[in-house]
Amino acid sequence: MTLIDTLQTSLKTVVSYRIRSLLIILAMALGVAAVIVLTALGDGARRYVIKQFSSIGTNLLVVLPGRAETSGAFLGSVLGQTPRDLTLKDAQLLGRLPQVRRYAPLNVGAAELSAANRLREVTVLGSTANLIPIRHMKLAQGGFLTQGSERGAQIVLGAKIAQEFFPRSQVVGQRVRLGDSRFLVSGVLASQGESMGFNTDEIVIIPIDYAQAMFNTTSLFRILVEANSPGEIESAKKAILETLRQSHDGEEDSTVITQDAILSTFDRILNALTLAVAGIAAISLIVAGILVMNVMLVAVSQRTSEIGLLKAIGATSTDIRRLFFAEAVWLSLVGALLGFVLGQFGSLLLRLAYPQLPAWAPAWASIAGIVVALVTGILASMLPASKAARLDAVQALGKK
């Protein structure tokens, strides 16, 4: 019996047992679709988080006061000292490091903004002109502390705030009051929406000196540092820590977080999550495989007399084994392909429902889903197929 005839004959059988075949194909398809949709969801979440995190800067290092690591005691704490604050002077020292392209000191606080007879509380970022490029913010209009106006009392408004206060008029050039000081609006941020739980549309940015005066502090909340290249991130981190240690009388009381490290951590966690979800979905494929085995075993006992007849008209055991085997392969193959289509369709629905979520199933998941479906189907058909092949012709013919 030729391969093509075997495939054709078994396909005919699959088609003629319509309901049975449809159900088993559906079971297979749902398993594959589950793998694809769930990995699309997991991988989409991963890519969403990574994208959000990448959007806050490039080659970014964040310096914060205090030690985040719990290993090794901070010696000063025994003497009742607290970690030293980061100061503007520290920031300037970091700016001189060869690995650092630019830096931005950062202070955060809240103050009341009033203008045009309106008043609201806003989040205030105090920083330098470098904050805008380092944090990948974009100005829709104007500028911030551009050359020649470095010391001005300038303020940049978030898109939503600008819209609220000056819905109809030109925003740049307006005077506003923030806390007790007056500022000149020098620019408006482009609307970026929420990123990492921080809505840049509802902030204002003022020069760091004014912010420190307003919040009555000399310490910094963070220093944002951009390294020259990805390759220099690690050496920049070491240099920063060393610089700060020297500046802080030999005390290691600062922490540097690299964007890279956070990114790769998220990447790992979310990848593991995706794999776990895919694994759970794969269990349904194994179940589908067992269903295939059950259906094929039933088929063998249903068609016992038929098997006897095939032997009588000259089918070899190999022919019969292959026929049943091919039947299971058809069921698994059609199920796997249908599941692939269903899975892609489900992912599409996810993307339509949540446009922010890039819910594309990774290629490995689609391939693995189809391969696992085929392999379980094939493995599951081996026992029934060899059972059919081993049947005694005379006894099989006698069965009704």
Add this chain to the structure above:
Amino acid sequence: MIRLIDVTRTFHMGDQAVYALNNINLQIAAGEYVSIMGPSGSGKSTLLNLIGLLDKPDSGLYELDGKAITDLSETEQARIRREKIGFVFQSFHLIPRLTAAENIELPLILSGMPSAQRQQRVANALQAFELSARAHHRPAELSGGQRQRVAIARATIMQPSVILADEPTGNLDHQIGAEVMLLLENLHHSGTTLIVVTHDRELGARAHRQIGMRDGKILTDQHDTD
């Protein structure tokens, strides 16, 4: 040419051995028309299955066309069944999912014949057995006589040298049964060896050689002289 020498086949029922065939010696020449008769349990079906290579003797020798069959591999035996032997059963044994034409085509598919050639042969067979109009009907849509005609067409499509018929008219009424027997006898007239197992005396008497069996032994072996 079929030759059985000291062939024995036993079945075990519980701890008791039952002789289905007990030391059978038989020779059937090519082109003979033989009927095998006997009560149920006499071993006539076992003999037929053995000649058709569906069953193996526990001891003894079976030669078909001068070749010892008993030591052949399973695959070779399947090939001989396919090429030299055609089975006709009481219950037709048609595959219900397949049309009349597809049922007839099955042995050709098993032999690996290319599709175009198969279609030609099947069309010829359908015509020869007056089944052309029913080619695309499934067995359930055919009458008993038509079903047996399909079965005979299937048994002969490979142009076997031996036709083995096990109660071929058992499920048919008298007139249709007679028609089916005529078909089988026509095959015999064209040179095929025809072996019919039956317990119908009238039917058995049509054969030129009648073998009577009981308890696994050949009791009578009568040749007509004509």
